[in-house]
Amino acid sequence: MAAPKELLDWIDASAPAFITRLSEAVAIASISGDPAYRPRVLEMSNWLNKQLKAVGVITKQVDMGKHIMDGQTLELPPVVLGRIGEDPKKKTVLIYGHFDVQPASQSDGWATDPFVLTEEKDGRLWHHETQTPLPVNLVFCFEGMEENGSEGLDELVEKEKDGWFKGVDCMCISDNYWLNTRTPALTYGLRGLVYFKITVSGPGRDLHSGVFGRMVHEPMTDLISLMSRLVAPDGTILIPGVDDMVSAADNEEREIYARLDYSVADVDSSAGATSSITLSEDKVQTLMGRMRMPALSLHGIEGAFSGPGAKTVIPAKVAGKFSIRLVPPQTPDKVEPLVKTYLESEFAKLGTKSKLEIELLHSGKPWLADWKHWNFAAAIKATETIYKRTPDLTREGGSIPVTLTFAEQLGVNVLLLPMGRGDDGAHSTNEKLDKSNYIEGTKLLGSYLYEVGAIAV
Amino acid sequence: MAAPKELLDWIDASAPAFITRLSEAVAIASISGDPAYRPRVLEMSNWLNKQLKAVGVITKQVDMGKHIMDGQTLELPPVVLGRIGEDPKKKTVLIYGHFDVQPASQSDGWATDPFVLTEEKDGRLWHHETQTPLPVNLVFCFEGMEENGSEGLDELVEKEKDGWFKGVDCMCISDNYWLNTRTPALTYGLRGLVYFKITVSGPGRDLHSGVFGRMVHEPMTDLISLMSRLVAPDGTILIPGVDDMVSAADNEEREIYARLDYSVADVDSSAGATSSITLSEDKVQTLMGRMRMPALSLHGIEGAFSGPGAKTVIPAKVAGKFSIRLVPPQTPDKVEPLVKTYLESEFAKLGTKSKLEIELLHSGKPWLADWKHWNFAAAIKATETIYKRTPDLTREGGSIPVTLTFAEQLGVNVLLLPMGRGDDGAHSTNEKLDKSNYIEGTKLLGSYLYEVGAIAV
Incomplete structure (x- = not known):
């Protein structure tokens, strides 16, 4: 009715x-x-x-x-x-x-x-x-x-x-x-979500880069190195096992995406971009990126210099924020240990004296x-x-x-x-x-x- | 008198x-x-x-x-x-x-x-x-x-x-x-200084990571990858030619540093650190790090999420700030082109559609x-x-x-x-x-x- x-x-x-x-x-x-x-x-x-x-x-x-x-x-x-x-x-x-x-x-x-x-x-x-x-x-x-x-x-x-x-x-x-x-x-x-905060610390307070630069381990250097190992510029998630968990789409599923009223130009338009910013030029690939693939985004860093201008600081404690959008059969319970194990293992490779703390801020299936x-x-x-x-x-x-x-x-x-x-x-x-x-x-x-x-x- | x-x-x-x-x-x-x-x-x-x-x-x-x-x-x-x-x-x-x-x-x-x-x-x-x-x-x-x-x-x-x-x-x-x-x-x-701001941009405005994640190139991913290529966790500057410009200290020069009233523990103490954070345990090496070696510090990122809590944003435009402390015979004129050439070449390797802008904010010999x-x-x-x-x-x-x-x-x-x-x-x-x-x-x-x-x- x-x-x-x-x-x-x-x-x-x-x-x-x-x-x-x-x-x-x-x-x-x-x-x-x-x-x-x-x-x-x-x-x-x-x-x-x-x-x-x-x-x-x-x-x-x-x-x-x-x-x-x-x-x-x-x-x-x-x-x-x-x-x-x-x-x-x-x-x-x-x-x-x-x-x-x-x-x-x-x-x-x-x-x-x-x-x-x-x-x-x-x-x-x-x-x-x-x-x-x-x-x-x-x-x-x-x-x-x-x-x-x-x-x-x-x-x-x-x-x-x-x-x-x-x-x-x-x-x-x-x-x-x-x-x-x-x-x-x-x-x-x-998609589901796991949202992480990874905190790297060392000095007891912020330091002057002139006075301390090249004498001490800098938490920002360690954090940036760690964050760079999470996701590739083409969107590939570098944490072993995360992307692999999701099976590829068959032809029948690809047909569903092909039918949707959508073009790659819609992405650029809704993002307010003046030139193309999409990872792929293919409509189906682009839609699958959003609808049936996991995605890792780096959101920002807490504790570093974030204002305008130039400040010559070595921040004492910095926290990187990132999240992974999950798709079936991924769940927070399955993904969280993969993320932690990988971060700890990559951090150990840095050979730094800084300390690492990993927190899962929130999650959803x-x-x-x-x-x-x-x-x-x-x-x-x-x-x-x-x-x-x-x-x-x-x-x-x-x-x-x-x-x-x-x-x-x-x-x-x-x-x-x-x-x-x-x-x-x-x-x-x-x-x-x-x-x-x-x-x-x-x-x-x-x-x-x-x-x-x-x-x- | x-x-x-x-x-x-x-x-x-x-x-x-x-x-x-x-x-x-x-x-x-x-x-x-x-x-x-x-x-x-x-x-x-x-x-x-x-x-x-x-x-x-x-x-x-x-x-x-x-x-x-x-x-x-x-x-x-x-x-x-x-x-x-x-x-x-x-x-x-x-x-x-x-x-x-x-x-x-x-x-x-x-x-x-x-x-x-x-x-x-x-x-x-x-x-x-x-x-x-x-x-x-x-x-x-x-x-x-x-x-x-x-x-x-x-x-x-x-x-x-x-x-x-x-x-x-x-x-x-x-x-x-x-x-x-x-x-x-x-x-x-x-030491002298070159202070750089490197801006990576793409979308016309900040995006929701759920809606756009794995569809578009993310400026933060590109910037973090680029920043991670500047300096190693042990302090080594990864920009070709920068560290190389400085000759090693001879024994006579090392003697000068050995005589100074200084210990590695002074570094930790003045940095307020509760455990060791120095790159080296050696006094002379530590003093040379500060006095006669260049140093690259990553200061922070402007435009990303920097507050407390969890925000699922893909920042549209992010600017990384870093500086290099210079020692003779390095000068800003000699180092700036090395930095720019390297950044542009590494950025090209990312294969991203994001845009890169490099600015030298200030410098000194x-x-x-x-x-x-x-x-x-x-x-x-x-x-x-x-x-x-x-x-x-x-x-x-x-x-x-x-x-x-x-x-x-x-x-x-x-x-x-x-x-x-x-x-x-x-x-x-x-x-x-x-x-x-x-x-x-x-x-x-x-x-x-x-x-x-x-x-x-």
Whole structure:
């Protein structure tokens, strides 16, 4: 059953109010990865809880306890659980989202304050305003630690499997992107992640390179040498056993990638590059790099000189950050020991007196779903109604580790229904969301619920 | 002639006033390498000019024009020139110093605000207060861009060679350190410097490693690979021709290092290390590493993720900073093309589509003086009077490029007369100056002028 026209018209009319609400959320800098911003993540949990209650959702804020980050004991942001509708004759759809964000500041190159959006007015849930019955029962789970390892969520899902999440028939997560700027997509796979911090130390404090240069072992020299042994410029992961774990694609699988609405030029365009930056000129190879191959990225170094200008320092303690995106059959448990063994063995080869410490900051398994399930069928139908196009069926390069947790614990089909375009710039400077994607995407989500409600299983 | 006892007593009595004046200077964060702090460097030029005038020095603030740093056009801090005494029967000693500092902040690990010193009261020049004649004529040259390449100073020295600096007989610079914490030192050599910034770029903005990982060339991967090819963990410079330029020490030269009051443990102690961090266990080898060998240090990376926590970013544009300390016969002119050719050739081997830009941020030649000159003899005698010890005769690992400029342009002997100890932590967190070194060092500088005045040449 398609969504009522009244709903779609109401969404169009409410666009300014939706944008106001979004701007309120954007203004709360809920950066879970930085201890200084933890109070804002807690504030975000409260804000979201209030929003849900205002439209009639029954909620529960779950105390997640405390954890230690960068040597500080911090309160974990409460997970917000919600329910609306208890009709046993209707399907129950679980909606997951996260309300924490990545670090961002204008000094990173944002053209405007990343935590200010500019639009105004107020919004209310349609069914709540008009007393129209919902086509399904809804269950919500919103967490505030997704960008930093979803601490405690696995345990919560396991605990509430037969409690808050009892009776869930399928799940929908809207937390990824179209492949391009043209074609809506549904996503049935995600890469996993292991994120490492490797700390090299020696002197008791930063040293002057004139006074100490060529007298002492320099932690930066050791760290840079170690980091250079992780990944080759062509993307090959140099840690023995990591790339090898993944079998090559057969012709049938390559056909799937060949069919997608995508060109290598889309990569350059969505990356804002003025000339080609892709590892391959081949469309299928490029798509496989993102969707079915592991990837190792070097993110940066903490503790070294990172400002503008010239500083002649030998940093005393430097920490390299890197992560590996994982694909089946890789798991953090299988990959972590390979990484540690290799790093320790390569570090020993350096013959340095510096000390090495290896930490796994967070991790998540990769995930693959059955895209022939009725949950996907409903989403395909809704997409065709709203966008008048058949969606691309994609695997994503990013990680939402809890996707797998929900899929495994609840035993239900999980659908990723992206709202944004491939050029939104996720986790990057000047990240954006097109207004049309926000509004049409809202219609799509509403229509999807009607299609789920109409499916006879 | 030894300094009058009245002078030494007066210095002791004036210690609190000297400390007050020092604290005023420390409070002015005159960081020449950061565009945001440029007004403070100009303020420092004015403060120093005022101090000199207050004690009867004739001064001139020299407009050095403008320059471009990090894309901004900035006013260069005026050089402060000074003269006191015009007696043709006396020697004329040129004193050089710089009033700019390195970047520093508590977030780097300083235990207290680096720009606050805690002592109080006021001070005046002894000769000015008591109308005692000076034993020599003094000429001063104080600049505010030493930490950032001494922009424009070479030209000024050349221009004023037969002007402000006419008649200078010798020169003294107090801008380095004892070898250890026990024995005063006089320094007759300095290493030179070439400081490079190598920028690797590709995407138009920072990317999400999940979305783009293994699809695109990552500038960090390329930069880290390039930086790892510059220096080995044992300190060997991997750029062909750089280490080779320097001939090995013969036995006679090794004897000089063997005589110095120094142990390998002094290195660890002054670096605040809790276990050994030296490249060699041998004292002579360690001293040669600092005094007569080039050194390449990797300082850091601008543009990558450098904060705490975990951020899954592919930085769009990253700039590695490194420098090489040079020793005779190396010069920036000889070394720069070796570095550029090597970097370009190694970068080409990466097979990446990223772009490389190489900039020489600043440079200075190394310097060696004749330590058998009467200028050194005067300083040795003064040291023996004040500290009751024969000073170590050292070469320094750091760079004060203008030393060579003055030596070459004015054709006079230059002496480096350090005030601080080897554990002061120059350019590092919690940098300090022992009060006894400040006050005894002041007596030493005064005594040195009397000894210079007494020498018949």
